[in-house]
Amino acid sequence: MKRVAVLGGGIGGTEAARALRKEGLEVVLISNRDYLWTYPISIWIPTGEITPEKVKISLHDFAKAWGIELIVDEVVEIKASENKVVLKNRGEFTDFDYLVVALGQTKKPEKGLKYTLSICGSPEEAVEIRKRLQELISKGSGKIAFGFGGNPKDKTAVRGGPVFEVLFNVDYYLNKLGVRQNFELTFFAPMPKPGERLGEKALKMLDELFQKYGIKKITGKKIKEFTPNGVIFEDDSFLEADLILYTPAGWGHPVVRNSDLPTNEAGFIKIEDTCQVQGFDNVYAIGDCAAIESPLWTAKQGHLAEFMGHIAAHDIALKEGLKSGTPKSYKEHINILCLMDMGWRGGGLAYRSDKRAMLIPIPVLGHIMKKAWGLYFKLYKLGKIPKVI
Ligand SMILES: Cc1cc2nc3c(=O)[nH]c(=O)nc-3n(C[C@H](O)[C@H](O)[C@H](O)COP(=O)(O)OP(=O)(O)OC[C@H]3O[C@@H](n4cnc5c(N)ncnc54)[C@H](O)[C@@H]3O)c2cc1C
Structure with missing residues (x-):
């Protein structure tokens, strides 16, 4: 079974890891923290409505749920042309066939x-x-x-x-x-x-x-x-x-800058529609660390990072002959979708695509919906319920 190293246990990296397992690949997840930080619900930390502990999802639990090997270590350098990643504590790491970079941004x-x-x-x-x-x-x-x-x-x-x-x-x-x-x-x-x-x-x-x-x-x-x-x-x-x-x-991650991967002027990794890094057959970049080619209104978002994880996993599975079909493009899913929260007053459902731009106010219920989303996110990440959207 081919082995994929996913760098970064954030929103995109965990989704890529899940999707790769579902495609039948072996996965090693390397992240500097032993938890996934659920950014969208961290907005309630300043007002004390949520504790930092509730924003964390244990990567140990995540890895156990999906049969993934977890390495908690800091990536300091990526040498893609040598098929090598340098880790702060473990040193050089070469035990992978494919690499998925999901380190976020700075x-x-x-x-x-x-x-x-x-x-x-x-x-x-x-x-x-x-x-x-x-x-x-x-x-x-x-x-x-x-x-x-x-x-x-x-x-x-x-x-x-x-x-x-x-x-x-x-x-x-x-x-x-x-x-x-x-x-x-x-x-x-x-x-x-x-x-x-x-x-x-x-x-x-x-x-x-x-x-x-x-x-x-x-x-x-x-x-x-x-x-x-x-x-x-x-x-x-x-x-x-x-x-x-x-x-x-946002700005390109320092590790990406300290790598041989191609980047745009802001330091984001240049990718093909399949999320494969330009010029590197076995390297993919997803989420905030990737350069998104898109309409002017596009923003880097969690749901796009997750979608990119699935696109990359699909492409690797195709290359490995684990499934038949054609490559997919992350561009199919470019939109802005977020529930903008305003406390117990409610929130607004914001949506933007090429065809539509809207912000629908949802008094009170909007706040409850965002809280429910936080729980849903945790449960599907830990494999306790299926992901429906
Ligand atoms: C406050 C806030 C609210 C948001 N709300 C929404 C929302 O409502 N809807 C939405 O769609 N998007 C939202 N976003 C955007 C969304 O969170 C990001 O687009 C998403 O997290 C990107 O996922 P990622 O995996 O690319 O990066 P991240 O989630 O940032 O993950 C990067 C991971 O890499 C790890 N890492 C970093 N450096 C290293 C290193 N050197 N070595 C090893 N590991 C490393 C980090 O620990 C982290 O786990 C929000 C963002 C913020 C900050």
């Missing part, structure tokens, strides 16, 4: 980023946001700035949704505590119409929500740098903030 460097925190960073960073928010609440008042950045070198690597989710959840939380009037919440972004990729209706709805909840907005101004107490924009105007929650654009 933050685009920006001046003063160390003064900001992001919900899209490490699990420790999400916990730190909670701590800093609690400190401000104990102090009695504060100014909080929420923003995200753009990436001119790869427009798919922009993550705005979770920033809006944390903003609306924090607003709701402060209201619930009866202290909202003591806090100034400001949203900022360099693009003139942040959220635009979800369509004009969504933009209008976001504006209405900002007005309704008294959230200030600074958009269309490039960010010069972050300081310990605020944001300096290109025109030297200054947004004072006690806490800056900023999600920079």
Whole structure:
């Protein structure tokens, strides 16, 4: 039986591993953490609605459920042309026939980023946001700035949704505590119409929500740098903030940069429609670490990462003669689908494809649906229920 090494036990890597097992291949999953971090539900950590432990899914349990070998180690280098991966503790690793790279992405460097925190960073960073928010609440008042950045070198690597989710959840939380009037919440972004990729209706709805909840907005101004107490924009105007929650654009993973894989200008791996890395027959890249060729409104997303895992597994199974058929393309599944959460007020179901852009408000139930999704995700990852969508 041919052996596939999957690098990265995140949303895409675990799905590729599951799909490969279902195709009848042997899988070794190599990840630096022994858990899968369910990013979409981590948005509730800052307000304490969920604990970090509930956001984790044990990769030991995952590996046991799917008959996968798990290696918890850090990948430091990929030498694809030598069929080699270098691990921090184990050193060189060559025991594989195929490689699936699913290492995710990192933050685009920006001046003063160390003064900001992001919900899209490490699990420790999400916990730190909670701590800093609690400190401000104990102090009695504060100014909080929420923003995200753009990436001119790869427009798919922009993550705005979770920033809006944390903003609306924090607003709701402060209201619930009866202290909202003591806090100034400001949203900022360099693009003139942040959220635009979800369509004009969504933009209008976001504006209405900002007005309704008294959230200030600074958009269309490039960010010069972050300081310990605020944001300096290109025109030297200054947004004072006690806490800056900023999600920079995505950027190629350092390990990918330290590899012989072909990348685009932002450091994402160039792939074929089948997710095979360009020029490497036995190497695939899926999820956030891959360069997505797509319409301008596309964003890197979890459900696309999962779909890419299936496309790659299908292709490897075809190459190994484990099934008949034709190669599939990840491009068949390019859309934006997310449930944008706003706390117990509800949420909005956002959908964008070439044909349609919509944001449907779902009061209260939207929040419950996102919670139910978190449970569904955990159960299908652990093989306890089938995956239906
Ligand atoms: C806060 C937030 C909310 C989101 N909400 C949604 C949503 O509602 N819907 C949606 O579709 N998408 C959502 N996304 C996007 C989605 O989470 C990502 O697109 C998805 O996680 C990408 O999957 P991935 O496997 O490519 O990367 P990741 O899930 O980031 O996984 C990468 C894995 O690689 C491991 N790794 C990294 N470096 C190394 C190394 N050197 N050695 C070994 N292992 C390593 C990491 O530990 C991690 O397990 C959200 C993202 C965030 C941050």
